[in-house]
Amino acid sequence: MHVTSPVREPLVQGGKTYADVTEDICRHVEGAPTKEWKIAFGISLLVLGYGSYCLAWTWWEGLGVWGLNKTVGWAWDITNFVWWVGIGHAGTLISAILLLFRQKWRTSINRAAEAMTIFAVLAAASFILMHMGRPWMAYWALPLPNAFGSLWVNFNSPLVWDVFAISTYFSVSLVFWYIGLIPDLATIRDRATSKVSRLMYGLFAMGWDGSAKTWSRYEYISLILAGLSTPLVLSVHTIVSMDFATSVIPGWHTTIFPPYFVAGAIFSGFAMVQNLMLITRVVYRLEDYITLEHIETMNKVITLTGSVVGVAYITEFFIAWYSGVEYEYYAFFNRMTGPYWWAYWAMMTCNVISPQLFWSRKLRRSITFTFFISVIVNIGMWFERFVIIVTSLHRDYLPSSWAMFSPTMYDIGDYLFSFGLFFTLFLLFSKYLPVINMAEVKAVIRSTSAELPKKIAGVAKVRHDLNNVGQRVPSYDKDKE
């Protein structure tokens, strides 16, 4: 049995009934696209179009169009890849890890966060194809015997692990997300008035009927998928960090990388979820579902992971000095005071100082401030990857080959491509699919809503009266867990 303290704020406000939930969340799916949506979609398409042009030229002409040189052979491509993969960690964290921890506040945001994960991983994957230079050779990364002889890929290489990790992560997240969508697609199918939408939503709802048997299987596989995704999400960024950590470049060859990368990924992912949710809740009038409590809770996660990242930066620096390896020490000293000092200090300010401001409850609950800090955090996390990658490479063991990196318009254009792709997909999702998981929200409103629906209004009243005299009563124990 589950007892919630009545002093806790309700997860969904406004005393919603089951029918209200359906109505509020289906409204934007069923209505015509709004003007704001059309404008945003138009801008995304323009960005995507320009990015596609730059990408096409990159592939046509070769990677020489980027600002890379002999010393800095990896720069924005991998920076952007790691940045997007990191952002793609929050969705699965919210839907899987918080499911295992029985954090019910996740029900209002998990759908959109998972969608964000999938699109962010797609954006990241586009950089894998880009930095290959010859994307038609991408199948070389797969375990196929070479030239139909018998030399295979090297399974000892973290780059090969990455191929498996990213593709598994993407497809398992997609499946997890789709399974969660099915009951809601069925709701839209059953409400549909036009033939086309009944057919389309019906096709994807796969004949869902919501029987007790189906639900019990559904809950079972959701739990197993969550159990699988939890170590999966941790493994993905661990393996991404090993791309660097298993090399012998000073500044990369660090055992702290896996936990530090995972914390950073969750940090930036939550910041991106905040950015998207703060806009979505206003545009679709979902303030009752995505409440200040949700925003505050996510800000707490941002502060926690931001602090982990900060401690990692300092540890890394300390170890560089303590190890006594002069190359290691120089790499870090160069980050701080070398020609890329501004990138290092931008990273430190954005990632270490800014999340600490959320210790103030007032700032944590301010929507404008949260939005601002989330943007800052994402900028900071981009700089983190830039600092790790470019400043570790640009001054190697041989001073005569020291160089600087400066991006060309194709570096920037290819980065814009990923933004265009991400926002185009996210906007399509937010128009044609329910942005909140209706079935899951319906299952939690009764145990958490401020005013319970009429049938058991008596319980609500008793609870309310007792609250007023300061007594704690067990809340309505709807969900036996």
Added chain:
Amino acid sequence: MAELTGKYLVGVYDDDDTVLHAVPKLRKAGVKIEEVYSPFPIHGMDEALGHPRTRIGIAAFMFGLTGCICALTLMCWTMGVDWPMIIGGKDPISFPNFIPITFELTVLFTAFGMVTTFFISNGMGPGTHFHPRFDLRSTDNKFIMAINMGSNAMSEDEISRALRDSGAEEINIKQF
């Protein structure tokens, strides 16, 4: 989705607790309930209806084991047997390096195998949305109890009365 045939009594409830409490009451009175449809999972409903526990976990484990064995076989055979790749003079079959991919493939096989099993055991798939339904409101805000008259010995009146007493707000008859 099971094939629906014959005449059904359909009880419509508007509260998940009412329907959850109605199930044992009706079963005690001798009514055989075929299924309950709801817009969200009701904890304890499958036990109340007497459905056996789902065995999908066993299937998931088997798929996971398959993935694990496939991954290890692939890597040991390619790296150690088909073209032994000696790197740094070390044993070509180095298990610690094989762990990440073994883990990923185990997860991949489990997830896809389990979800396929889920679709098959529910009779779900493309094209099944043409199947008849008892009440379309069961994905919105109503809780639907289906009673197959063919498998019940009690008369229609008796069952209707029992349904009404248990809190059903509407009782409909569906013929397939």
